[in-house]
Structure formats: C-alpha cells, structure tokens
Amino acid sequence: MLIKEAAIIKGDGLLKGQDIKIDENRIAAIGPGLNADRGEEVLDGRRKLAIPGLVNAHTHLAMTLFRGYADDMELVPWLKEKIWPLEAKLNEEDISWGVKLGCLEQIRAGITCYCDMYLFPDETASATKKMGLRAVVGAGVFEIFPELLGGVEPFLRRWQKDELITPAIGPHAVNTCSEQTLLFAKELAEKYKAFIHIHLSETRQEVEELKSRMVLSPVEYLESLGMLNSHLVAAHCVWVSPRDIEKLAAGKANVVHCPVSNMKLASGFSPVERLCSSGVNVCLGTDGASSNNNLNIFQEMKVSAISEKCIRKNPTALPASLVWKMATENAYSCFGLPLGLRAGGLADLSLIDLQRPWFYPENNIVSHLIYSMTGGVDTTIVNGKILMREGIIPGEAEILQSAQERFERLIS
Amino acid sequence: MLIKEAAIIKGDGLLKGQDIKIDENRIAAIGPGLNADRGEEVLDGRRKLAIPGLVNAHTHLAMTLFRGYADDMELVPWLKEKIWPLEAKLNEEDISWGVKLGCLEQIRAGITCYCDMYLFPDETASATKKMGLRAVVGAGVFEIFPELLGGVEPFLRRWQKDELITPAIGPHAVNTCSEQTLLFAKELAEKYKAFIHIHLSETRQEVEELKSRMVLSPVEYLESLGMLNSHLVAAHCVWVSPRDIEKLAAGKANVVHCPVSNMKLASGFSPVERLCSSGVNVCLGTDGASSNNNLNIFQEMKVSAISEKCIRKNPTALPASLVWKMATENAYSCFGLPLGLRAGGLADLSLIDLQRPWFYPENNIVSHLIYSMTGGVDTTIVNGKILMREGIIPGEAEILQSAQERFERLIS
Structure with a gap:
C-alpha cells in the first residue's frame, strides 16, 4: 500500500508531500517521490496528516x-x-x-x-x-x-x-x-x-x-x-x-x-x-x-x-x-512495540483531514492536535490493514445494532 | 422547510419520528405526521437528533x-x-x-x-x-x-x-x-x-x-x-x-x-x-x-x-x-432570545448523526451529548437558513485559505 503526498509532523510543523510505503504489516519507507508497484493500493494523502497510532x-x-x-x-x-x-x-x-x-x-x-x-x-x-x-x-x-x-x-x-x-x-x-x-x-x-x-x-x-x-x-x-x-x-x-x-x-x-x-x-x-x-x-x-x-x-x-x-x-x-x-x-x-511513523515500524497509523477549521491557521500542528482538534480522523490503518477509510468502517451499523440488543438484554 | 422523522430529546430519552416544520425564520410546528407543502424543501431527519442551537x-x-x-x-x-x-x-x-x-x-x-x-x-x-x-x-x-x-x-x-x-x-x-x-x-x-x-x-x-x-x-x-x-x-x-x-x-x-x-x-x-x-x-x-x-x-x-x-x-x-x-x-x-426547539421559537437548530458509536447503547441521550459525543453535527440551521448540510458548508475552503493568508500577513 502507498499513501501519496500526506503531511507528517516535523518538529511542531507540517512536512507535506510525503509518501508512506507499507509492505505487509510494516512501514517500508517514508519520503517524497515513492512509486507504487503494479497493482498496489494507493491512498490519496493530500490535505491529510498522517499520525502514528x-x-x-x-x-x-x-x-x-x-x-x-x-x-x-x-x-x-x-x-x-x-x-x-x-x-x-x-x-x-x-x-x-x-x-x-x-x-x-x-x-x-x-x-x-x-x-x-x-x-x-x-x-x-x-x-x-x-x-x-x-x-x-x-x-x-x-x-x-x-x-x-x-x-x-x-x-x-x-x-x-x-x-x-x-x-x-x-x-x-x-x-x-x-x-x-x-x-x-x-x-x-x-x-x-x-x-x-x-x-x-x-x-x-x-x-x-x-x-x-x-x-x-x-x-x-x-x-x-x-x-x-x-x-x-x-x-x-x-x-x-x-x-x-x-x-x-x-x-x-x-x-x-x-x-x-x-x-x-x-x-x-x-x-x-x-x-x-x-x-x-x-x-x-x-x-x-x-x-x-x-x-x-x-x-x-x-x-x-x-x-x-x-x-x-x-x-x-x-x-x-x-x-x-x-x-x-x-x-x-x-x-515494547515497534510503533511510530518510521521506516521499519509496524504500520499502525491514521490520516486526519487537515481541511477543517480547527487546523487553521496552519501553525503549530502539535498544539492543534492537542488543543483544538475536534474530529476529522479519516482513515485508520492497523498492522497494514485499513480499518476505516474516509470515515467508513465496514459493518459498523450491524455492530451498533447488536450492541444495543445486548444492552437491552442486560437491563431487562 | 420540513425536517422529516427526526428524534428530539424528551426527558433524558429520545422521542423519534418527529417532523419539524420551519416557516421563514420560525419553527411552526413539531410533531409526527406533518406534511410538506408543494415545493417545500424536505430534510431527512431519520437516524438524526434535532437539538436546539x-x-x-x-x-x-x-x-x-x-x-x-x-x-x-x-x-x-x-x-x-x-x-x-x-x-x-x-x-x-x-x-x-x-x-x-x-x-x-x-x-x-x-x-x-x-x-x-x-x-x-x-x-x-x-x-x-x-x-x-x-x-x-x-x-x-x-x-x-x-x-x-x-x-x-x-x-x-x-x-x-x-x-x-x-x-x-x-x-x-x-x-x-x-x-x-x-x-x-x-x-x-x-x-x-x-x-x-x-x-x-x-x-x-x-x-x-x-x-x-x-x-x-x-x-x-x-x-x-x-x-x-x-x-x-x-x-x-x-x-x-x-x-x-x-x-x-x-x-x-x-x-x-x-x-x-x-x-x-x-x-x-x-x-x-x-x-x-x-x-x-x-x-x-x-x-x-x-x-x-x-x-x-x-x-x-x-x-x-x-x-x-x-x-x-x-x-x-x-x-x-x-x-x-x-x-x-x-x-x-x-x-432574551425566543430560542428552543418549540413551536414559535426561532429556527436555530442542529441535526446530529445518531449512528455513531458514542451514542450507543441508546440510553440517556443527555448524558451521551455531554459525556461521550465527539463529533457528528451534520446540519446546522440558523434563522431558518441551512448553514451546513450533511457536513458541507459552502465556501469553507476559501475561508480557510483567506484566514491563512491573513495570519501570514500578521506574523510577517
């Protein structure tokens, strides 16, 4: 999997245009200009911030x-x-x-x-x-x-x-x-x-x-x-x-x-x-x-x-x-987990939509993540697998419904 | 404007299937089974909670x-x-x-x-x-x-x-x-x-x-x-x-x-x-x-x-x-404003997506709004006008960009 042109955190600012190459359950490389292999899944990272899990x-x-x-x-x-x-x-x-x-x-x-x-x-x-x-x-x-x-x-x-x-x-x-x-x-x-x-x-x-x-x-x-x-x-x-x-x-x-x-x-x-x-x-x-x-x-x-x-x-x-x-x-x-947004780390990460008012003005991104962000996690990947993509988690409605039924059984 | 089949707060629970009729800048009526006039705009309120502004x-x-x-x-x-x-x-x-x-x-x-x-x-x-x-x-x-x-x-x-x-x-x-x-x-x-x-x-x-x-x-x-x-x-x-x-x-x-x-x-x-x-x-x-x-x-x-x-x-x-x-x-x-989700009140309200994990199990809705909700305002209406619809605010990107330019001028 290749995430194209995402921003990552550098110091307290944004480093844009970074590609993130994921190989099986690991991050293989991060940097600009990485290419997708034939048939490789590509995610658009533009206007998104990649953060470690x-x-x-x-x-x-x-x-x-x-x-x-x-x-x-x-x-x-x-x-x-x-x-x-x-x-x-x-x-x-x-x-x-x-x-x-x-x-x-x-x-x-x-x-x-x-x-x-x-x-x-x-x-x-x-x-x-x-x-x-x-x-x-x-x-x-x-x-x-x-x-x-x-x-x-x-x-x-x-x-x-x-x-x-x-x-x-x-x-x-x-x-x-x-x-x-x-x-x-x-x-x-x-x-x-x-x-x-x-x-x-x-x-x-x-x-x-x-x-x-x-x-x-x-x-x-x-x-x-x-x-x-x-x-x-x-x-x-x-x-x-x-x-x-x-x-x-x-x-x-x-x-x-x-x-x-x-x-x-x-x-x-x-x-x-x-x-x-x-x-x-x-x-x-x-x-x-x-x-x-x-x-x-x-x-x-x-x-x-x-x-x-x-x-x-x-x-x-x-x-x-x-x-x-x-x-x-x-x-x-x-x-003791080899996590973090770095080559060799386990591929556990999220993409966050930067086009939201709480990220403006673009400034100290760490401050924005902690003090002002109130939503906008767009994509979540764990162990190299996409669990949520553009806000959609497959099977979510069924889980909500089943959880509701279990709760009703418990209080009945 | 007519919002069809939304939920509203009743006590600390949900009263579902409520239609909200908005006439100019006021709420004209709230209740089940209200009909739209010819040409009237209709919003789908199903699986959404209407809250007062x-x-x-x-x-x-x-x-x-x-x-x-x-x-x-x-x-x-x-x-x-x-x-x-x-x-x-x-x-x-x-x-x-x-x-x-x-x-x-x-x-x-x-x-x-x-x-x-x-x-x-x-x-x-x-x-x-x-x-x-x-x-x-x-x-x-x-x-x-x-x-x-x-x-x-x-x-x-x-x-x-x-x-x-x-x-x-x-x-x-x-x-x-x-x-x-x-x-x-x-x-x-x-x-x-x-x-x-x-x-x-x-x-x-x-x-x-x-x-x-x-x-x-x-x-x-x-x-x-x-x-x-x-x-x-x-x-x-x-x-x-x-x-x-x-x-x-x-x-x-x-x-x-x-x-x-x-x-x-x-x-x-x-x-x-x-x-x-x-x-x-x-x-x-x-x-x-x-x-x-x-x-x-x-x-x-x-x-x-x-x-x-x-x-x-x-x-x-x-x-x-x-x-x-x-x-x-x-x-x-x-x-001294005649607000609130009630007939005669100014039409200032929001629709919130109830199909989110933080609203489950369906239970005490006021508790969920205060203690667990972390997103999902879908539609915001003020004075009878839709300012955000299904998460979209017209012109948002331009405002973000202009605010960024003003900030850069100020710190330059």
Missing part, C-alpha cells in the same frame, strides 16, 4: 455497553445498584459486542492499540482481532471471583504468539486482590514475560485502607512484593506521594494517567507532571466508557494539559509536546 | 486567527510578546476572515449564536451576518484605546434593528477600564437597552489589585456603579466570594462559565455549582480560540461537569442535565 493504555472495553447507564452518582451506589447487577449477567456474547462497539469508537479516534483489563479475556481478544486492532489484554483477577484464577495461565498460553494480541494479567487492585493472588500474578508474569495491568492508588480511600492495614502505601506494597518493574502497567496513580513517585521511577514501572475518569468519578488530580519529571514513563488512558464516557485519547491529551496547568497554577505545565509523547512514544516504550 | 456566550471570534500561535506560556509574556504585537497590526480584513473562520467552527459544533467582545465590532457583525449566524456583538472598550469610545454609540445605532445581530458594549474589565469608561458604558446600555459584556473576576490578581485600590471586589465595585443587572453578561467569575455570588444573584446578572480557558491559562476553577444553586443565571463560553483553543460548547459542557465534580470531591456535582441547561435555556434567557 495512538495508544489507549487503560480501559475496560466491554464496559462500553454500560455507557451512559449511570452517571453523576457516588461510587458505591454506582457499583452496587448499577454496574455489579449488570456485570453479574454478562456472558461471552455481551463481551464480544461491547468490545466491538469500543473498537469502532477507538478506530474513529485514531487509537490503534489499547490495553484492557476485564472479565472474559478470550472473548475480548477474539473480538479485537476480528476488528483488526492491536491490544494488550489483561485477564481480570478479583478476589471475589476465585474461579478466574485457573483460566489465566491457559489464556496467556493461547495468545502468546498472536500478531495483534499481547496477553497480560490484570489483578484488579491491591485492595481487591489478596497477597496470594498478587503473588500468583507476579509468578505468571515472570514465567510468561507478561505485563501486569493493575489499578494503583486510584482513590484516597484505597490508599488509606491499605496504610491502616499494612502501614505501606499501595506503591510501597507492590515494591515489597517485588512487583515494581517495567512490566507493571499501573493505571491512575492519583494518590501517590513524592516517595511513591521515586519508587515508581526507580522500578521503571509504567503509569497510565486517566484524567477524564479521575475527574468524572471525583477521584482527584494525579501529580502527572511530577511523575514525568521524576522519570516515570507516563502513558494516557480513557478508563472504561462507563466512567468517561468515551474512548478518545485526543480528549485525554487536552484535559491532561489544561487540568495540570490549573492545578499547578502554571500555564506552562504539561506542554502540548509532552502530552503528545505520552499518547505515542511513551506508550510504545511501555508495551 | 447551542450558545457560546463569551468569545473573541476574530482571535481565531491567533489559534496555536502561542500556547503553554505565562500570561504576561503571552500578551506582550505574542498577542499585543499581532493585535497592533489587525485591520478590518483580518477581523472579517478571523470571524468567518470562527463561524465555520461554530457551525460545525452546533453553535448557532455567540456573544463577542473585541475590536472592529462592525466588521465582526458584518462577517457574522454574511455567515448567517446569530450574535450579540460587544464593541470592545479599553482604557488604552480611548479612540474607541466615540464609535460605540454609532455602532449601537447601526445594528439596533438587525435580525441576526444584537449590538452590545464590551468594556474589557474593571481593571482595564476607568470608572468614567464604565459609567459611559452603563449610560449607553441604559439608553439603548443594550447588554454589557465584560470580563469579571477572571484572575486572582484582578481581584487583589482592585481590592487594594478600592477596598471592593470587582463584583462589589460594579454593584456600587449600579451595573449589576440582567443586562450584564459577566465572563469567567472565577474569583468570586460567597458574598459576590449573592450580589450577582440579587442583581439578576448573567455569568458565563469558561472552564477550558480558565484551566488552560491557569486562572483557576470557578465555583460554578454554587453560582447555579445561588440562583445566578450561568451560561457557557469558550473564550477566544487563542486561549482554548477551539470553539466547541460540547467540550465546555463535559469539562464543566467533570472538573466541578473533582474540585468539589463529589461525583454528583453539576449533572449532565444542568450543564445542558447552561448551554441552551440559560443562554436563551440571558440574551
């Missing part, structure tokens, strides 16, 4: 089925009255259509890879693969569902060599998993070189509870278990102390900042700039659509930047270039 | 030309090094294309009416009228440009009977206008029953400066001048005390909450829920694109709701239904 590093994709079902509520009634009763009814079909619905939205937002944690990881992986997205799928583990434990190792084995899916382990959090369960996750992670995807220090209550029980903060507790390392993907990290931040950095752990969900659930504001400046690798995530309520990394980028400025009383905090890095390079490095 | 109650539309020119900077260098040198070069043509660029973006975001304050109000009004939007245009008045004063009354007279433009007076702020200038604005406002559009208590510095000079807060100062009334449109109101809030409510003044700009400039978080619960009429605004950097009320609604929840540590704060009211009914009431 964005990564949504923390979500629960099947929960897209619960979008808008319960908002503006306190956490405990939200869980007890709304979410848990629906979760108790979930079956494989629900997961599959919920995941596909979430994939549609991510494709429309230029997200080419996401990191999940939930029930039914096999269905999540299968549905994602059918949709063509890349994902790190964490098999959710909670103390209240001990029957899940036995499924984790077979899941890791089944998906270990998949081209699109990286299987992982998802112990829910330090206050919802026993020490035994956390150590079980650690052992399997070491055996399979798998990621551990966990909620960490999300709420003040979680931290206070653990401290009163163990004297340690959640970060210190994971450290004491030998779990702070580059295979840890720790979502939220809202209530982390300067000492916790040092430990996360020293352990080379990855943190996923989820500002929209943290704000909507009133969990608090993460000290994200301090995490970054302390050397922690920080990525961005949407969390589930039931607490966001969308799956859009452009929005996380803007909200990250503006909320941090206001909280730190400093308009220079978390500049556009840094949040862009969080959504791209930091995430590629976290998951 | 959103109001952007505080902006500086010509500043759309400065979008992305200077971000992530402290206020004083931002103004001195970046904005003021460009403003010094502005001429009528720049204003006209900057306003048109801003109108394009607002049309794409379902904004049908906006309230402005800036230089060259005649050009702002003319360009807006050409684009077909409705606007309350405040003639900006600053102490540093005393030559502007003489133009205000002729401007008010010229536009007084216009169908789309409501002329207003825009004294910049209490710390950038002398008492004499504020009283001049008050006198003209009374004479012409015009709105006063002002920045009020935006920054902590503004409040502290005034208090040290006058003992009064900016709100108390305006009260002492007899300016707290229903014709006051006070933007920002970040640093207002409980006493200020009482006075704003007692005076029936209108407040425009601009959370994105307040956060990006690190001005602070406005006590917006307290303003609402105290009976102040609160609307929403984007501020200029140079400090936002877009013009999108959907984004202001979401950021309003989630930031207030987090600041108040209460996930039930500022629910979706309340922010929806701020962007619609509160603004209609502020500007």
Whole structure:
C-alpha cells in the first residue's frame, strides 16, 4: 500500500508531500517521490496528516455497553445498584459486542492499540482481532471471583504468539486482590514475560485502607512484593506521594494517567507532571466508557494539559509536546512495540483531514492536535490493514445494532 | 422547510419520528405526521437528533486567527510578546476572515449564536451576518484605546434593528477600564437597552489589585456603579466570594462559565455549582480560540461537569442535565432570545448523526451529548437558513485559505 503526498509532523510543523510505503504489516519507507508497484493500493494523502497510532493504555472495553447507564452518582451506589447487577449477567456474547462497539469508537479516534483489563479475556481478544486492532489484554483477577484464577495461565498460553494480541494479567487492585493472588500474578508474569495491568492508588480511600492495614502505601506494597518493574502497567496513580513517585521511577514501572475518569468519578488530580519529571514513563488512558464516557485519547491529551496547568497554577505545565509523547512514544516504550511513523515500524497509523477549521491557521500542528482538534480522523490503518477509510468502517451499523440488543438484554 | 422523522430529546430519552416544520425564520410546528407543502424543501431527519442551537456566550471570534500561535506560556509574556504585537497590526480584513473562520467552527459544533467582545465590532457583525449566524456583538472598550469610545454609540445605532445581530458594549474589565469608561458604558446600555459584556473576576490578581485600590471586589465595585443587572453578561467569575455570588444573584446578572480557558491559562476553577444553586443565571463560553483553543460548547459542557465534580470531591456535582441547561435555556434567557426547539421559537437548530458509536447503547441521550459525543453535527440551521448540510458548508475552503493568508500577513 502507498499513501501519496500526506503531511507528517516535523518538529511542531507540517512536512507535506510525503509518501508512506507499507509492505505487509510494516512501514517500508517514508519520503517524497515513492512509486507504487503494479497493482498496489494507493491512498490519496493530500490535505491529510498522517499520525502514528495512538495508544489507549487503560480501559475496560466491554464496559462500553454500560455507557451512559449511570452517571453523576457516588461510587458505591454506582457499583452496587448499577454496574455489579449488570456485570453479574454478562456472558461471552455481551463481551464480544461491547468490545466491538469500543473498537469502532477507538478506530474513529485514531487509537490503534489499547490495553484492557476485564472479565472474559478470550472473548475480548477474539473480538479485537476480528476488528483488526492491536491490544494488550489483561485477564481480570478479583478476589471475589476465585474461579478466574485457573483460566489465566491457559489464556496467556493461547495468545502468546498472536500478531495483534499481547496477553497480560490484570489483578484488579491491591485492595481487591489478596497477597496470594498478587503473588500468583507476579509468578505468571515472570514465567510468561507478561505485563501486569493493575489499578494503583486510584482513590484516597484505597490508599488509606491499605496504610491502616499494612502501614505501606499501595506503591510501597507492590515494591515489597517485588512487583515494581517495567512490566507493571499501573493505571491512575492519583494518590501517590513524592516517595511513591521515586519508587515508581526507580522500578521503571509504567503509569497510565486517566484524567477524564479521575475527574468524572471525583477521584482527584494525579501529580502527572511530577511523575514525568521524576522519570516515570507516563502513558494516557480513557478508563472504561462507563466512567468517561468515551474512548478518545485526543480528549485525554487536552484535559491532561489544561487540568495540570490549573492545578499547578502554571500555564506552562504539561506542554502540548509532552502530552503528545505520552499518547505515542511513551506508550510504545511501555508495551515494547515497534510503533511510530518510521521506516521499519509496524504500520499502525491514521490520516486526519487537515481541511477543517480547527487546523487553521496552519501553525503549530502539535498544539492543534492537542488543543483544538475536534474530529476529522479519516482513515485508520492497523498492522497494514485499513480499518476505516474516509470515515467508513465496514459493518459498523450491524455492530451498533447488536450492541444495543445486548444492552437491552442486560437491563431487562 | 420540513425536517422529516427526526428524534428530539424528551426527558433524558429520545422521542423519534418527529417532523419539524420551519416557516421563514420560525419553527411552526413539531410533531409526527406533518406534511410538506408543494415545493417545500424536505430534510431527512431519520437516524438524526434535532437539538436546539447551542450558545457560546463569551468569545473573541476574530482571535481565531491567533489559534496555536502561542500556547503553554505565562500570561504576561503571552500578551506582550505574542498577542499585543499581532493585535497592533489587525485591520478590518483580518477581523472579517478571523470571524468567518470562527463561524465555520461554530457551525460545525452546533453553535448557532455567540456573544463577542473585541475590536472592529462592525466588521465582526458584518462577517457574522454574511455567515448567517446569530450574535450579540460587544464593541470592545479599553482604557488604552480611548479612540474607541466615540464609535460605540454609532455602532449601537447601526445594528439596533438587525435580525441576526444584537449590538452590545464590551468594556474589557474593571481593571482595564476607568470608572468614567464604565459609567459611559452603563449610560449607553441604559439608553439603548443594550447588554454589557465584560470580563469579571477572571484572575486572582484582578481581584487583589482592585481590592487594594478600592477596598471592593470587582463584583462589589460594579454593584456600587449600579451595573449589576440582567443586562450584564459577566465572563469567567472565577474569583468570586460567597458574598459576590449573592450580589450577582440579587442583581439578576448573567455569568458565563469558561472552564477550558480558565484551566488552560491557569486562572483557576470557578465555583460554578454554587453560582447555579445561588440562583445566578450561568451560561457557557469558550473564550477566544487563542486561549482554548477551539470553539466547541460540547467540550465546555463535559469539562464543566467533570472538573466541578473533582474540585468539589463529589461525583454528583453539576449533572449532565444542568450543564445542558447552561448551554441552551440559560443562554436563551440571558440574551432574551425566543430560542428552543418549540413551536414559535426561532429556527436555530442542529441535526446530529445518531449512528455513531458514542451514542450507543441508546440510553440517556443527555448524558451521551455531554459525556461521550465527539463529533457528528451534520446540519446546522440558523434563522431558518441551512448553514451546513450533511457536513458541507459552502465556501469553507476559501475561508480557510483567506484566514491563512491573513495570519501570514500578521506574523510577517
């Protein structure tokens, strides 16, 4: 496949007239004047910007089925009255259509890879693969569902060599998993070189509870278990102390900042700039659509930047270039994926329509992507395959309809 | 014009199959089974949601030309090094294309009416009228440009009977206008029953400066001048005390909450829920694109709701239904415009494509509009005229190009 005459980002400006040659699932070359082979598919890149695929590093994709079902509520009634009763009814079909619905939205937002944690990881992986997205799928583990434990190792084995899916382990959090369960996750992670995807220090209550029980903060507790390392993907990290931040950095752990969900659930504001400046690798995530309520990394980028400025009383905090890095390079490095818009990289990218008012005047393109873009992802390509072309995703209407039917079954 | 079989909002759900009959610039009827007259234009409303026009109650539309020119900077260098040198070069043509660029973006975001304050109000009004939007245009008045004063009354007279433009007076702020200038604005406002559009208590510095000079807060100062009334449109109101809030409510003044700009400039978080619960009429605004950097009320609604929840540590704060009211009914009431999706109302409305993943599952539509919608305004109608149809705005490319040329002239 050849994309002809697209613009790419160079510094904070546009470099126009670039051809992008895709060979199987890799970018073969980028530059002006590349020629198409006989019969090769050619996409018109003129007046479009090619960006590397964005990564949504923390979500629960099947929960897209619960979008808008319960908002503006306190956490405990939200869980007890709304979410848990629906979760108790979930079956494989629900997961599959919920995941596909979430994939549609991510494709429309230029997200080419996401990191999940939930029930039914096999269905999540299968549905994602059918949709063509890349994902790190964490098999959710909670103390209240001990029957899940036995499924984790077979899941890791089944998906270990998949081209699109990286299987992982998802112990829910330090206050919802026993020490035994956390150590079980650690052992399997070491055996399979798998990621551990966990909620960490999300709420003040979680931290206070653990401290009163163990004297340690959640970060210190994971450290004491030998779990702070580059295979840890720790979502939220809202209530982390300067000492916790040092430990996360020293352990080379990855943190996923989820500002929209943290704000909507009133969990608090993460000290994200301090995490970054302390050397922690920080990525961005949407969390589930039931607490966001969308799956859009452009929005996380803007909200990250503006909320941090206001909280730190400093308009220079978390500049556009840094949040862009969080959504791209930091995430590629976290998951060890050879991504990025470069020769040799996996062909995960989007084309964005530049002929929209929010890109004018043409000026600092990184600023426009973060602070002003409000739509216009035109084409999304993952692993060399076109998932959306000029705004059209084949089969979208059927997925919307099926997701609707699954939701109606759940609430009936 | 007849819109056939659209959905409308009923409670927090969808009422489908509604026809909307538009007669000249008014909505004549809404209901099922309405028939088109011979030769009447018919729009297909199926799988679309009709919403009443959103109001952007505080902006500086010509500043759309400065979008992305200077971000992530402290206020004083931002103004001195970046904005003021460009403003010094502005001429009528720049204003006209900057306003048109801003109108394009607002049309794409379902904004049908906006309230402005800036230089060259005649050009702002003319360009807006050409684009077909409705606007309350405040003639900006600053102490540093005393030559502007003489133009205000002729401007008010010229536009007084216009169908789309409501002329207003825009004294910049209490710390950038002398008492004499504020009283001049008050006198003209009374004479012409015009709105006063002002920045009020935006920054902590503004409040502290005034208090040290006058003992009064900016709100108390305006009260002492007899300016707290229903014709006051006070933007920002970040640093207002409980006493200020009482006075704003007692005076029936209108407040425009601009959370994105307040956060990006690190001005602070406005006590917006307290303003609402105290009976102040609160609307929403984007501020200029140079400090936002877009013009999108959907984004202001979401950021309003989630930031207030987090600041108040209460996930039930500022629910979706309340922010929806701020962007619609509160603004209609502020500007005394007979808007809304109802028979007899002015025909200012949008059609939104419901076949998008962020509207699924179909559920609480108000929640989806505020928390998950990330695009899909399909058609925008103002005063009975179609400004955008199925995503197409006639003449858009030329406006983008001309705005680009004006920007390049300014920075050359």
